[in-house]
Amino acid sequence: MLDLPGEILEPLARSPVARDVAHRAGVSTATVSRVLNGSAGVRADKREAVMRAAQDLGFVANGAARALSTRRFMAVGAVVPNIENEAFVRVLSSFQERLRQAGYTLVAANAGYDLEDELREATFLLERGVDGLMLVGDIHHPDLHARIARHGIPMVQTFSLSRERPCVGFDNAASAARAANYLVDLGHRRIGVISGLRKDNDRGGARVTGIAQALAARGLTLAPEHDIEISYGIGGGRDGFRQMLAGGAPPTAIICGTDQIAFGAMIEARARGLDVPGDLSVIGHNDSDFAPFLDPALTTIRIHSAEIGHAAGDHLIARMQGRPVVRLTEIDAELILRASTAPPRKPARD
Amino acid sequence: MLDLPGEILEPLARSPVARDVAHRAGVSTATVSRVLNGSAGVRADKREAVMRAAQDLGFVANGAARALSTRRFMAVGAVVPNIENEAFVRVLSSFQERLRQAGYTLVAANAGYDLEDELREATFLLERGVDGLMLVGDIHHPDLHARIARHGIPMVQTFSLSRERPCVGFDNAASAARAANYLVDLGHRRIGVISGLRKDNDRGGARVTGIAQALAARGLTLAPEHDIEISYGIGGGRDGFRQMLAGGAPPTAIICGTDQIAFGAMIEARARGLDVPGDLSVIGHNDSDFAPFLDPALTTIRIHSAEIGHAAGDHLIARMQGRPVVRLTEIDAELILRASTAPPRKPARD
DNA sequence: GCGGTTTTTGAAAGCGCTTTCAGATAGCCA
DNA sequence: TGGCTATCTGAAAGCGCTTTCAAAAACCGC
Structure with missing residues (x-):
């Protein structure tokens, strides 16, 4: 025995x-x-x-007895859109690191980009008695915040900034706009966007908006046929770029919602005989592990996932311990320049 | 309000x-x-x-009160070597899916390829009162199983097979051997291995052993200079292949511990002017999302992660509900043939 | 060695739920 | 309608810990 x-x-x-x-x-x-x-x-x-x-x-x-007695579970919940997505995994990992140090347990759940599902999972976690909750984004089911409030536990949103709720994130619109401005500065005039699903996803939406506004400020427009929404993944990127080419004059540069999408778009571009960055500049999002190793190495917007996770963890821990916190923490995203972007071959003049 | x-x-x-x-x-x-x-x-x-x-x-x-009363927490723990690793994430995700359906909550922890840390994390979960525990692999801290037994909860190991403990996994040695045999059948004679860290990692070790035995059975040997152990990741793969080239006659084919490593090795090979698969055949492990999109598309051993997760979940749920289970579930890994493998240019004859 | 602190300590009362057990009700048949 | 059984229901006893509160013990200066 x-x-x-x-x-x-x-x-x-x-x-x-x-x-x-x-x-x-x-x-x-x-x-x-x-x-x-x-x-x-x-x-x-x-x-x-x-x-x-x-x-x-x-x-x-016995943890249950202790929890019952102290009325604190020493557990924190997190509901993310996709638990298999690299960006969220990284944030969860660093988030957990902090919680673990403070003696808390992380319980993560999957919402699958659906507000109903998010509500359901969050409710499940609340029933379990979590002492705090991390969410992604600023768009949620109308009942969600009421339910959280009802349990009287602190909540923090991540990845995007919010004017109403405590949050740790970055300005998706501004960082995407920075990428757009960079492309315009390089001389690009026809710039396209391939984003993941935007429904119930403020990050994706904000990025496209930011790009459109940045272009507008420079006297350019984001043509509808260059504004593509597809499912995530490399396959999605291929499909997205194919769709984009189907719609009139091809763009000389594209900004993609993730590096996977960018990778897919690059593959499709190459398959069509287009040179990256000669014929097409490509920018991704997230700075995945493989981004520097693609051929050409991918220019991308790096999200400081570890910082977001740590800050979100610190924020929640502080509130659970009754310490004061700042309501909004901005973790700047960064444009990492690599070889997939260059001036257009012959400056487009339309 | x-x-x-x-x-x-x-x-x-x-x-x-x-x-x-x-x-x-x-x-x-x-x-x-x-x-x-x-x-x-x-x-x-x-x-x-x-x-x-x-x-x-x-x-x-109130979950705590209920748990205290029923003496069941309705939570299951999982300790994996690296919570950010794609293969483990996939298994955790499908594992959680099953648990969630049965009303259980998954609590995942990170062991970082260290037996002490694994013990610590598992203990932490046991203290939290999990009703079941999932582990990875068959090598653990000597005290771990005693502690689990002390709590009287069921445990299941994943990813590798075990003759002692309940498990859901595949025969790492056999599947790696299959890859080796395939290469030998193609005509390769100098075959190398680049694996991740093997310390406290029976999967990595078993794979190398399987390859060595398969080669031996065909009258070949795994040269020590072709048996490289590096840290995971694309960078690791590059370094690994560089090391391998430094040691005498280069191999005509390599088997890598992950697709990331394979990707890195391919990059390094190309940088050295080697053609894949002309000069070097490459096989990875895990069939990552990007594997089919590499150039050339990567031949790899696909691990059916979702099946492992589901089976592990079903196993634990059954035991927690007092239903009978089979002790060992084998989920076959599969060799996916793509373009990164081919006969050696001129059959090596040594 | 004594009265008055200052520490330490244990008894007991929860925390909020489940579950047993015995009593109350309802159902059924003659 | 009465007697007997089959259902329902509520009181109360936990589950194992924390924490309050008052008593006990230790300490202190004179």
């Missing part, structure tokens, strides 16, 4: 509880609790005795 | 508890519990009343 060194453990019949420890140490459960939670005011000898007894018995406090 | 339609809600002072619902419905908390847990034997009118009262009050049962 069990073979921890030194002592035969109780037959698995019942795992030890605080009372057992108290008994063995010759104190009350109150003292056991005090010792195990590090509160002061326990005489050294008793403290020792409790420690040893707990050790000997292999005592592990 | 809150604005659910129809009724003013209690000021957030205290969220409603079962007693409130009981009061409002004119029944006891016992009946409330019975209704909310769907147990039979409650008269229709009372059931209705309880349902409506719960609805009106926005009642959500």
Whole structure:
């Protein structure tokens, strides 16, 4: 059965509880609790005795009982659109890192870009008793915030900025606009966009808006046939670029919603005999691992995922501990210049 | 404040508890519990009343209290080496899908390829009261299984097969051997391996062993200078292939621990003027999203991650519900042939 | 060695739910 | 309608921990 060194453990019949420890140490459960939670005011000898007894018995406090008693679960929930998406995974990972350090457990759920599903998953987490909640974006089911408020737990939104809610993110419109301006500065006049699904996705929407506005400010327009919305992934990028070519004069540069989409678009461009960046400049989003290794290396907007996760974690921890926080934390996205962008071969003049 | 339609809600002072619902419905908390847990034997009118009262009050049962009472947390833990790794993410995602359907919550933790850390994280989850645990691989800290046993909860290992423990996985040695045999059949004689870190990683180790044995069976050997161990990632693959070239006669084919490594190796090969697959055949592992889109498209060993996750989930759910299960589930990995492998240009004859 | 602190300590009361058990109701048949 | 059984229902006892509160013990200066 069990073979921890030194002592035969109780037959698995019942795992030890605080009372057992108290008994063995010759104190009350109150003292056991005090010792195990590090509160002061326990005489050294008793403290020792409790420690040893707990050790000997292999005592592990029952989390449910503790949670019930303290009314804190020491768990935090996160609902992200796609738990398999690299960008969200990175944020979750760094978010969890912080939580873990503070003794919290992360419980992540998948909303699949659907507000109803997001509400359902968030509700599930609330029922589980999470002490805080992380969401992505600023568009949610109308009931969601009421439900969260009802539980009286703090919430923080990530990835985009919000004027109403606590958030940690960046200005999607501004960073996409920066990419657009960069392309215009290079001499591009016909610029296209391939974004992922924009429904219920403020990030995607804001990016396109930002680009359109940036172009407008320079006297250009985002032609409808150059504004493509497709499903995520490399395949989506290929399809998207194909669609774009189907619509009249081809763009000389495109901005893509993710690096995967950009990769797909580059593949399709090459398949059509177009040179990147000679005939087509390409900009991605997220700075995926593979972005610097593509051929040509991909210019992309780097989202500082780790910082977002850390900041969101710190924010929530602070609020759960009743400390003051700033409502909005902006983590700047950064345009990483690589080889997939260049001036258009012959400056388009339309 | 809150604005659910129809009724003013209690000021957030205290969220409603079962007693409130009981009061409002004119029944006891016992009946409330019975209704909310769907147990039979409650008269229709009372059931209705309880349902409506719960609805009106926005009642959500306190998970901790329920867990304390039922002694089941309805949560399952998973400790994976790297929560950001695509292969593990996919398994976690499908694993969670199943758990979620059965009403369980997944709590995932990161072990970082370190047995001590794995033990620590698993202990943390056990303390939280998970009802089941998923691990990766068959190598663990010597104390880990004793601790799990002490909590009396079921555990399932994934990704590799085990002769001792319940598991869902595939035969890493056999599938890697298949890749090696395929290369030998193509006419390759000098075959190299670039694997990720093998310390505390039975999957990596088994794969290399499988390859070495397959080669041996065909009268070939895996030269030490062609057996490279590097850190994961595209950069690792580049470095690995560079190292391999530094050691004498270059291989005509390599098998890589992940598609990322394979991608890196291909980049390095091209940078050296080697043609893939003309001068070098490359096989990866995992069939990542980008594998079919590389140039040339990558031959790789596809791990059926979704099946592993589902099977692991089903296994654990069954055991938590006291149903019988098979101890070992093998999910075959599959060699996906693409364009990165071909016969060697001039059959090596040494 | 004594009265008056200042620490330590344990008994006991929850936390909010489930579940047992016995009593109350309803249902059924004669 | 009465008696007996089959259903329903509520009171109350936990689940295992934290925390309050008052009592006990230790400490202190004189």
